[in-house]
Amino acid sequence: MREDIQHILIADQVPLANKGEEAIARGISDMLRDDREVQIGLFDNVEQITHRPGITVFPSRWILRVESKQTLPEWGRTLGQALVSLQLRLGWYSRLKRLVSSSSSIYRPLQEFFESAEYVVVGHDGVFCAESCGIIHLAKKAGKCVGILGASTGVGRIGKIYKTWLYRRAVSESDFCVFRERFSFTSMIRALGMSDKFVIAPDPAFAMRPEEPEAAQKILQSLSAYGGRARYNCARRERRQIVAAAVLEKGEVYTRFKPELKGLQKQKAHAKYLATLFDTLIAERNAFIVFLPHAIEQDSSDITAAQHVTEAMKSGLDNYTIIDQDMPARLLKAIIKECDFLVGQRTHSLIGSVAVAAPFMGLTNRRDNRTHGIIGDMCRCENYIVNMDVCDEQAASQKALSLFDARKDIQKSLQQVSRELLGKLDEVSKMIKSRKASVN
DSSP states (O other): OOTTEEEEEEEEEOOTTBHHHHHHHHHHHHHHOOSSEEEEEEEESOSSOEEETTEEEEEGGGTOOOOOTTTSOHHHHHHHHHHHHHHHHTTOOGGGGGGTOOSSGGGHHHHHHHHHOSEEEEOOBTOOOHHHHHHHHHHHHTTOEEEEEEEOOOOOTTHHHHHHHHHHHHHHHOSEEEESSHHHHHHHHHHHOOOTTEEEOOOGGGGOOOOOHHHHHHHHHHOOOTTSOOHHHHHHHTTOOEEEEEOOSSHHHHHTSSTTOOHHHHHHHHHHHHHHHHHHHHHHHOOEEEEOOSBBOSSOBHHHHHHHHHHHOOSOGGGEEEOOSOOOHHHHHHHHHHSSEEEESSHHHHHHHHHHTOOEEEEEOTTOHHHIIIIIIITSOGGGEEETTTSOHHHHHHHHHHHHHTHHHHHHHHHHHHHHHHHHHHHHHHHHHHHHHHHO
8 A cells, every 4th residue: 555645444334325425434534634645445335346536445245234224124223233242242253354354365455455544433424333343443453543433323222231331342442432413422421421532523524625616616507407508507697596405305304204104195295395495485585496416326316306396396497407417525515605595404415504604494303313413403503404394384485485584694603603613623633633643
């Protein structure tokens, strides 16, 4: 491995089709980099090693038990984690050992990356688990600077039975333990007791630098109607306000929307809810809507979700456009910065808005600890969040108009919040780098 390149291993599954996940990886890169080029290593659902700019992707199945939260029942996931915990307590590291040794040469590139890694990071987002503890143990034995960064996690009553010993060892061996919202922080304290390593700090995605404005404008100005007319350019010439939209049909935000409905009924009701809101912004404030693709996954695409919403809208084609191409995370963040307002269901679209001080309204539900914890609590933006489980589309539409009209004041507030959050991440960055210096 080249010494003029800094290597950082994020030893989690990071599905890069979700741009929020990519934003976390890029944010970690921007936080921990020195004056050298950075190469991030991570794991995804690929068949062989693949490369993206600044990222080396290893197959998840090489070291991780890849479980689908969508297909496995909760009891199945719990049983799987309990078995892994027992194996690790007994000293059996199974495929995790491939990080450090294997009789097969196929894993040698991974071992070389691990050997060169100056930092080993686990637990980003909500993926901290028993396997993360095993990775921390192996990394610490190898003399690495290792820890938890940007985690949303918890122990729970059942998990406490089999997780406590393993989690306590992981904390003792970690050089840093950074949680991205208060719920996870307090959950770990209740289960393990307080540690001076525990820190609450913004999600690393806040630290990801956006692409240059010129790159965002190039994409926006190329957006065309089906007949060939550049819709965004026309909207700007007409001095219309540009509203970015990040809609979805997957995950807790979607599942908890009218939970009594299933399948096509839920999809249509969800699309109608959002269509009413966007139609109101168009009719009442002459807004132009740009739908963003924050996730283009095989089982769910934001592009498809946007198409369902536009099919339910009453407004004509000259009032909206859908970006239907895969966008790098840095570019999406730059596009949000170029817009006047954002309506977002995806937490990472809201993280992007706060980071670049773009006024927004978030759509979720009361049980979404992630959005309420990160955006509501940490970012002090609870007043900009609408819970779709208690607020109907008419009320949500009126709230959107109110926030849209207050966007200049909101922007000023977000500028202050963004400065504070980036300052906290800078402190975390310095802390982690100082721990690395002491490890070495």
